[in-house]
Amino acid sequence: MFPETQDTILAVSTPAGRSFHAVIRISGPEAIPSIKEIFVPSTNIKPENIQTFTAIKGRIELPAELLTIPVVLYIMKHPHSYTREDVVEIHTVGAKPIVEIILHAILRKKTGIKQGIRLSRPGEFTKRAFLHGRIDLAQAEAIKNIIRSQSDSELDSAILQLSGNTSKQIKYIQNEITSLCAYIETSIDFSDQDIELISRLEMTDKMERIKDAIVHLINKSPVDKIFSEEINTVLYGKPNAGKSSLVNALLGKKRAIVSDRPGTTRDTVTGVLRIGNVNFRLMDVAGVDDAKEHVFPEAGEKAQSALKNAHVILLVFDGSAKINLQLMKMNLNEVANSVIIVINKCDLTPDHSAFELPDELKKYPFVFTSALTGEGLDRLKSQLLDKVLEGQINQSNTLPFFNVHQKNALQRSYERVEQAIASCRDNMSDEFVVLDMRMAADILGEIVGEITTEDILDKIFCEFCIGK
Numbered sequence: 001m002f003p004e005t006q007d008t009i010l011a012v013s014t015p016a017g018r019s020f021h022a023v024i025r026i027s028g029p030e031a032i033p034s035i036k037e038i039f040v041p042s043t044n045i046k047p048e049n050i051q052t053f054t055a056i057k058g059r060i061e062l063p064a065e066l067l068t069i070p071v072v073l074y075i076m077k078h079p080h081s082y083t084r085e086d087v088v089e090i091h092t093v094g095a096k097p098i099v100e101i102i103l104h105a106i107l108r109k110k111t112g113i114k115q116g117i118r119l120s121r122p123g124e125f126t127k128r129a130f131l132h133g134r135i136d137l138a139q140a141e142a143i144k145n146i147i148r149s150q151s152d153s154e155l156d157s158a159i160l161q162l163s164g165n166t167s168k169q170i171k172y173i174q175n176e177i178t179s180l181c182a183y184i185e186t187s188i189d190f191s192d193q194d195i196e197l198i199s200r201l202e203m204t205d206k207m208e209r210i211k212d213a214i215v216h217l218i219n220k221s222p223v224d225k226i227f228s229e230e231i232n233t234v235l236y237g238k239p240n241a242g243k244s245s246l247v248n249a250l251l252g253k254k255r256a257i258v259s260d261r262p263g264t265t266r267d268t269v270t271g272v273l274r275i276g277n278v279n280f281r282l283m284d285v286a287g288v289d290d291a292k293e294h295v296f297p298e299a300g301e302k303a304q305s306a307l308k309n310a311h312v313i314l315l316v317f318d319g320s321a322k323i324n325l326q327l328m329k330m331n332l333n334e335v336a337n338s339v340i341i342v343i344n345k346c347d348l349t350p351d352h353s354a355f356e357l358p359d360e361l362k363k364y365p366f367v368f369t370s371a372l373t374g375e376g377l378d379r380l381k382s383q384l385l386d387k388v389l390e391g392q393i394n395q396s397n398t399l400p401f402f403n404v405h406q407k408n409a410l411q412r413s414y415e416r417v418e419q420a421i422a423s424c425r426d427n428m429s430d431e432f433v434v435l436d437m438r439m440a441a442d443i444l445g446e447i448v449g450e451i452t453t454e455d456i457l458d459k460i461f462c463e464f465c466i467g468k
């Protein structure tokens with residue numbers, strides 16, 4: 001029993017907002033006692049005598065509120081439930097006040113309850129399913145993907161993952177590694193007796209095949225789709241902040257016209273910057289100013305439309321002028337997307353020690369740059385890449401088969417196998433080979449859930465919605 005699963009948890013598991021019907025889900029040792037006093041079945045049966053997986057009609061009676069609410073109760077007794085605990089679901093009408101009254105009634109119930117009942121945290125039902133061995137981590141990730149999926153193909157790949165297909169493939173590779181390690185370790189034990197259980201050639205051959213299998217998994221991940229799509233990156237800021245100069249400096253060529261006259265850029269100028277595997281389409285748009293000041297209104301319209309379609313927005317400021325004054329002219333409502341603050345012309349203000357961002361901007365990452373000297377450009381590039389790798393960029397249809405965390409694990413495992421192969425080729429002793437291969441298998445374990453470090457688990461499950 002995990003200490004945190006001793007509580008009984010409770011949540012509305014239908015989406016918030018208007019809906020025809022609502023489901024309140026309760027899981028834990030007190031799930032059945034918690035509704036005993038308030039639920040009155042239509043037939044003469046007590047909740048504890050209801051068979052598992054049966055639905056029973058009845059009503060919730062709340063004399064204090066003078067309310068009688070028609071409900072259907074579903075009872076799933078442990079271990080035959082999603083969480084492997086006793087689960088009660090109350091299906092009722094989808095009216096928010098009614099749902100809230102029922103939640104309060106259950107939470108305030110104290111008589112006959114031995115352990116606590118509380119509202120669940122996001123993903124806690126699924127976390128319990130995982131802790132009780134009902135599902136593995138890859139399946140938990142798949143559930144999250146199903147909840148978040150927006151297209152049929154995303155849903156298909158999430159369902160495939162839920163069926164345990166991914167886990168099976170990963171476990172297969174892990175088994176291959178473990179059995180190879182067992183061979184090598186036995187050879188080490190017998191090394192003084194001149195018995196060769198497995199030749200170096202066979203070892204490398206097996207490791208190459210394991211490496212190929214991992215590569216296959218990495219490549220099948222549609223996360224690569226992100227890399228084949230361009231990330232629309234708009235530079236937004238006051239005239240003369242140095243947007244066109246930055247575009248030229250980042251691209252390493254003169255793509256946009258630069259001049260010291262504010263309002264130089266009229267049309268949207270674009271160019272593709274490749275960082276790592278990702279293509280960023282840099283869009284240098286007309287500088288923001290009061291719309292009425294636009295000499296060419298179309299320039300302003302084009303800039304607005306670029307902003308709307310941006311995946312990332314670089315808010316560019318002239319670091320040698322007052323940031324607040326520049327900010328006043330900008331319409332931050334337009335920049336709901338992923339933002340990086342760029343303080344340009346830092347060559348003109350070499351001392352940054354007293355620099356402070358206005359409060360509205362403090363939530364964004366920021367970087368000092370100089371389009372003139374090239375300072376800070378590498379930092380800006382790595383921040384752009386981070387935005388993609390950390391999955392902060394909202395693009396349709398790019399939900400990965402593996403998420404960034406899993407994909408990273410596959411990559412690290414692959415590197416360990418490569419290291420083991422290199423050790424083999426360099427005639428290093430078997431101990432080195434085994435060490436790397438064991439690590440490769442452990443890392444794969446992160447995907448199928450053999451690590452249970454609390455913080456990693458919490459990180460995964462807190463991304464769920466409440467009630468799932």
Ligand SMILES: Nc1nc2c(ncn2[C@@H]2O[C@H](COP(=O)(O)OP(=O)(O)OP(=O)(O)O)[C@@H](O)[C@H]2O)c(=O)[nH]1
Nearest residue numbers: 239240241242243244245259263264265287345371
């Ligand atoms: N010292 C210094 N000058 C810069 C830097 N970046 C741009 N400038 C100068 O600032 C002026 C304006 O640069 P642009 O790149 O045209 O600025 P912009 O933001 O594209 O301006 P608009 O197109 O008018 O909106 C030019 O004279 C540039 O040479 C920088 O990092 N340091």
Ligand SMILES: [Mg+2]
Nearest residue numbers: 243244264265
């Ligand atoms: Mg310009």
